[in-house]
Amino acid sequence: MCNTCGCNITSSNEHLIQGDGRHAHTADGKSAVAVLQGLLSENDHQAAHNREHLDHHGVLAVNLMSSPGAGKTSLLEATIEALGQELRVAVIEGDLATENDAARIRAKGVLAIQITTGSACHLDAHMIHEALHRLDLDGIDLLFIENVGNLVCPASFDLGQHLNVILLSVPEGDDKPAKYPVMFRAADLVLCSKSDLLPLMPEFDPKRAEHHLRALASTAPFACVSVRSRAHLEPWLHWLRDEWRVQGARLETQGAIRPGRRHEGEHRSDPTGTSVPRYQDHHHHEPSPTHG
Template identity: 55%
Template sequence: MCEYCGCGDPHRVSVDLRGEILAANDRQAAHNREHFAAHGVLAINLMGSPGSGKTAVLEATAAALGSRARIAAITGDLETERDAERLRAAGIPARAITTGSACHLDAGMIHEALHDEALHGASLLVIENVGNLVCPAVYDLGQDFNVVALAVTEGEDKPLKYPVMFRKADLVLVTKTDLLPHLGLSLELLDDAIARVMPAPAVFRVSARTGEGMDRWFAWLDAHLASRPGPDRAHAAFGHRHG
């Protein structure tokens, strides 16, 4: 017994917390998702290795869809605003998040970036995640779809080596197919590897450089944009207050 207040000696208790370790991130992601839905924004989390061609795909997407979709982007890199600068040059308002040493974007970073007025009014928001096939897969950002860019130069076995990323993917863009004549890559083996880590494989083979195969990607975006509320119903996208 404690001699001061009679509260009893310290003792051990077991508490069952039973919850997601990333519950705080998940709450923030749900909040982002509500914003996207309320403002009629299609949000894509574009992931992939460094150099997998994410930015090039977006540049080509801007050129093709620019007249029928208002595209904005958030880019994540450890250092520099280079990707954001490339996208701005392609006509996409872009906000760069430099993470310092963090290997992924989280939902809180996205929420903060959404307050950037340059992004307001978008109908398609692409979050170009930090180039990394591991960490970004763990964090929900509030996106509608996860799209993974995988360059043909990465080899057939990448999906088997990084199964979590492909398990979370809704669509895989096999990029840089214009380089295939210079490589010994088997697209059949690559498809097979994807099917072993992605339950419902959706794969488009594209070349942002030549435009080959990009129509399927544009049609996929068009279809999902069409299933969102139109621009009339969406007001100044992302502009919001917190109570």
């Protein structure tokens, strides 16, 4: 884990920064806990500014989060191909090193800003603020932020986005929502990616994955997608189009709100087109015990 967000502090070593602990105070006498709290507070302040800036220009920002290799960049490539004539898209890429993902997006004819974080395991609002000033927001409808591949820290940092989308790929196993509850509770949409592998991996049960999600009291829609065919992307594309319309209407009335914090009873887009967000297939069975 990184040394920039406090995620290197655990229940086993937190005594070192509390009370009379060896590292309870910084070199200039400040409380280490207060410093960490201050960093998060400053991040939230910057995130609010970012969101206000995006709202002013009518840009919908979507934060994509997942473990490494879940298919975020591939999903963006396919999305650009599908929606390129409908919505003006730009991408902010986050990785510890290289511009590989940004280069892939640029090859699709879309502007991509690469943020290399070094040792930091997540993006933060200050990084996004700098990237926004490199974009012509008046020429953008939909801004994707591809966060650093990590199912832990990115969920704790508001970037100024409007929506959080979490990818859960089939090869990872269907128990990830149970293992990483903070991340999946932050979701406005959960996509089961690489669903074309389901016939080859019967140990992954989409219904069981959604069961774990619902056990977190999450009402986020859940849909299976694959970049291998346009038809298998439709749940995602439908959700994006609907959220774009909802965001436009909201800005004309009450303004935008933070991701994962919709008002009780407010309309929420369901990519399956049904009133209750759930995975749809022809099987009807209760979730079976989780595979390890």
